[in-house]
Amino acid sequence: MINLTTDTTKLQTKLLEKKYFELHPSLQKIIQLFSVIYAPIDKNSFISCLSKTGALDENNKPWSTKTLSPQIDKLLKAGLLVQESRQGAECHPLLTEIATRHAIKTEQFEIQVIALEEKLPIRTHWNDDSRRIFHSLRQCIREIRIGFYRQDPNFINKQIEDYEKYGDSEEKIVIQNIFEQICNNPFDAHWLSILPQGLYESSISSILLNSTLKLSASEDAFTLLEEECSHSGKHCSDYLHLILTEQMLLRGCTEEAQESLERISHEYQDNAAVFWGLLCFLRGENEQAITYYTDALKKLKKATGKRQIYFDTMGGLFFILALLKDGSVQRLKEAEEYTSLMSRQSDHWLRFIYGRLKMVLQVHQGDITQKQFVLSAHISSLEEENSLQTLFCSLCLYWMDAEGAKKRLPNLLEPLYRRSLASGYHWLAMETAELLSRLKPSSKYQKEAEALREDSGIHSIVDLIRPQEAWEMCLNALANLQKQPQTSLKPESELRLAWFITFYPSRCVLQPKEQKVNAKGEWSKGRPIALKRLSSGLSEFDYITPQDMRVCSCIEVYSEGYYGKVDYTFGEKAISALIGHPLVFWEDTPTIRVEIVKGEPELLVKKEKLGRLTLEFSPKLPESQNILHIKETPTRIKVIEITAEHRRIAEIIGIDNKLNVPAIAEKQVLAAINAVSGIVTVHSDIGGGSEGAEEVPAQTLPHIHLLPANAGLKISLLSRPFAQGGPYYRPGTGGETVIAEIDGKRLQTRRNLSQEKQLAKNAVAACATLTQTEEQDGEWIIDDPEDCLELLLELQTLGNNVVIEWPQGEKLRVSHNADLKDFNLSIQRQQDWFAATGELKLNNDLVLDMQQLLELLEKTPSRFIPLGDGQFLALRDFQKINYSINNDNHFQRG
Template sequence: MPTDETTTFDQNILSSLSPTDLFLLQFISIIYEPVSVTFLANCLGRVDMDFPGGRAPVKEEIQASVLRLRELGLLNRQNQVVPVLAELMTRKAVENGLFSALAYLIEKEAPVSYTYGKWSTRCWRAMRQFRIGVYSQDFDKIEEAQAFLEQQCQEHLGPEPPGVRMAGTGFDIAWFASLPGSLQFFLLDQVIRYSMESLVSFPPVQEYLEVGITSSLSEFELLPFRRMLASYYLFQGRLDSLARLVEDNEDGFQGSGFAGTVAFLRGDSSLARDIYVRDLEQLNAYAGDEGNFFLGITGVFCLLSMLERNEPADREMVRRAVAIVLSRCKGCPEEIPFRFLDAVVRSTDGNMPDMMELTERLESDNRSLTILISVLALHWMGVEIPPEYQDALVHLMEQGQESGFFWVAMEAAELLAAINPEHGAKYGPVAVSLRKQLGCRTVVHIISPEDDWKKSLQELISVTSRAREPRRRTRLAWMVDYRDGRLHLSAREQKKSSSGNWSKGRLVALNRLMQSRGLDFLTPRIARSAAPSARWGMPRPEMAAVPLIWTRPCLPLWGTLSFFSKNHLPHPLSWWPESRSCWWKNRANFCSSILPRTSVTARSRSGRRPPPAFGSSISRMSIAALPGSPGAMDCGFPWPRPDRCWTPSAILPRS
């Protein structure tokens, strides 16, 4: 999105603009990326077209117009049109016949490249190409830009899919209804999915799905849109509206699982299972007998109904269903919830999956359903839910209430009350009130958690991932050096030889780590921690041994790594003759030197806080009881005095 806080505008201002100002707004809207006055002047000076006033504006006139548009809040500091206005102006250019000529000019003067150039420029131009593809209905251009945006551009443009930027922001019913049905579905699918995954509402879009779309499409074309609306109703907890939608379009919802989901949430689990079986038979009749299952949210509810009864045949069905889903749509939005429900079944059989891999996938996935179902599964397995997961549930509850996704809010509140007695008085009444309002049950209590022994998530990960580490052939090592009064970090990719020893390592540019692409050794947890980093002082591209300033209160290695001496691998550092208090103090000095604008609070595993030298509390860090013992430095960043045997060191993944 335009890198400015301004996202709205006063439409009355448009009527006061000169023809030249309006023309420039349309031109800049199609460009979309940050743009200079010089570029605008050069482009317009090279094209032969009908300009307002009969001639192309010169650079001085463009400069004056741009300054005026900035003062009115229609352009940001990078000369980008605010998002809502950008779509309005581009559609205006389509209406008055200017769009094709201007788009051709822009693509010629600022061609898109997906293989070279600054990443930010590539991403802005990919977004530009996506928009040009939509407005010109060029599906090849849309597909090419969409693939690049999905794979490369979230860190540069934000999490919103391109369809959300175009259709979700400033939704225009008249324009949208004029699009072909396939293009409407393509854009609405992005908007609705993003809306449900992030719990952000788009009321005009929902209104169009409920009412407006019926006038622009045939009855046959409406089927996928109605199923889209049905999923939306589920997240909102509008069971009556969902039931009416299914009953009024019975043929279109055969084999979908929505009727069974309504029965399940209304408390009739037996009827729900019968309907699910009937719908699965219908699916097999449509798609063949090789094995089918509901691939979307109704599949999750179907598995919940089987887990509630929890007979051997039900557990076998869950395993089979998960296998089918993973074979058909690996990477689909519901994959991780399916995997966690499978883990619930396998936990009773003593055949747990690798929970480190699962939790890493969870931590890199912020979808609302993923968080809700995954934490619920951990609760059923008797895991003590970490504070950060509880915070995520609080966010779901608050965001769901604010945006009208009341089923998600209700289940999040109920789960919070169940996993932490301290939350019961605060969130329990919220869950009860929402259940009464929605007229539906909660799924939190369909399984009793394993309370015979409570285990931490870290213990569960340790038990289930012992066999994983030998399979890892590469790892990320951070080399630490103290020179000229500074600590320097450089990253190396190390490979394990056939003899089991790690290589010296190949230098990895830190800017590659920040982009987190194509690095097998970079786990989702570390990648997510490194994402908000900010670079400072880059004398050369490889960025080896360059000081960094991090926007988080500790390095991106937080919570995932240990310190090792370069000369004593693989044993952790053990050269602290000081007392624990001195060690704590050195930790504070280290973090203060690297993070001059922040402060850090650490906790020992006994829960005791360090001395006040750490300043205000910003984050939690896990510290072993004594330095120098194996695995002693979970997130250990001590800074020994330079006169005490300081040698270059390596920070390696915790084993």
């Protein structure tokens, strides 16, 4: 959408307007018709419409292709029309409304609309002429504009309904943006004043709402609204008083806001209660604010007949803050319920903010895991989303991690502060300055915040929550921890975003797809999602994870036209953002999960024949790429981010990527190793430089990675020389000496390659399930869930001889083993029958009586009995136990 309020845009609009009114009336009609068509159109179709209007050229003759074509070329050259490659001409967007309004004034509008409807009609359903099928958003906007200029709200609503129900386009319609484009392009107070009440209110509120969100200047519209309400003009209404109240509060004018509220009629005060609550909250009257909000919500539920409903305006955000400020367990729980409700509404314009506030509330109630989501979540700039989202999400980060906020937020907030101040939104400017003063203590922002706050009497929300140390937050979370209900095995959402990857040596192609779960808990193949929606409409998706957001932030625009027509693609950093993502699959084999792991370049130092040494940099660096991806195994991609230091090392090694040196240069090689070991991982056959690197013992135990693969598991067998962390390798491969930086500390170890190989071989030999499954590059895929459970039992018997890891979280566990010695059977006489009772003791805390065991056995023919939450009971001597229970439960005295 074009920013209609910048000085440059206003100047350009005036120049276009001047050129337009200097044209001959016959050419003005051409511009008018283009503006009503509101889309690119070829010359033949245009002349067909133009002829239908009866328009004549300068010589009072009907237009022909021969006479029209040079005139269109002149108008294009003058900039009054614009044309993208391979498309027809259209009216310049800054001239569109001027020309259409002039068409109304000169009584040409209806003539042109009739011609347009005949020559370029909207497609209708074959069985229902009243149902319009729009093939693009632009086509729908054409009809909405016609309805607006005809002053027909019912017609406008019908177009919106048809577009949303039957339209072919995925672009979302935002009526406020369309109204602002019509009414503020340019703003004309006199023209606006002749609109009927409903359209007048919608137009003013649309202009001011978009001004708030994008911090564009809207003084003309605000002045008109203020005058209308102050002098009880013909359009003055209770609804406009609420719009004025909201604007006054955002501009830091609390006294004026109160005066506006007091002018609202008694019958409309129920609707005003939210704004009274907002006013009280900003003044620091928290309990009074909660009272207003609570009463308003009760009346809203009664009026609508809905229990699950919340305020639609931005004032609802401040009710959450008021409850958060109260801090009691009951109020925090209430706030979480409201934020949970609003964050699930995929089409709500404040959904994203409510979702972030929900995480903060959950941390305060004991769910400390939500803190990491707040810390890692993307914070959109003003250009990406809107002013409220940037401010509130920044506050959430500051409340959770003040030190991290100091690094991330100033570059986002300083433009927000400047724009808020320039556009007159002094409350936004004050809160932004307050937050910046905490992030940059020695800056000017504290004084500027005080100056903005001085006359308003507003209490800042920045200190609503005091940022805490990590340990303090954990202790408070423990203190507020409530007993959680038992988690359900059903996914929280019926939808999820999965990533499908096609691997090429030079690049990875990503395709995001929306998957839906069925009643059996199985996920669908997925429906592709357009990158444009993920780039500009993330608020539509209520199931997007913080990591998904980071991947979507890598979407780039690589061409742009007059109306925001853009093409989208993933930047090269998208693959890095997918590191560790649990839902990545191969595009050509969509049931196989792909593990994306972080890697780093390696310097390989090898002993060659005759004692010579070679230094090889791996991988070889391409000139244009800064991120490399290497297919390590059939299901794992290693991602390496190339830095300037890496390129410098590669340049020194040489274009052949291999440096040969004589044996006498060993000391110099060791010195070189010492110098670069903090930049790359070093594998060396000659040891390493000890300067600054702590020598630690090598770990030779096999590491067994277990990852979900459909209903089964993918097993990888790896070696990790450093117990403290660091890279994994295939057992027995690579150099004996490894030097790497781990958690900011340089470590060195000497591997026992032969022992690594032998221990890995022993581990595989001890697991019959692995020996019976085909191996592919150190990986095994086991599809049968029961075979997976057998493998887990086999791994358990290995004890401390292996390290078992679940990189994506533990999915299965054989938590208990039982055989006949654990089963106690008691037989008692009951008249002519004996009754048997029994129990299976698994440990001191878990005992299953015979009835429970019978019920569990009925659910599965397997010896692995599900206990819930991914845990299983393994029965040894399964047939004997099953026989004993089923045959000894009741039997007749003989």
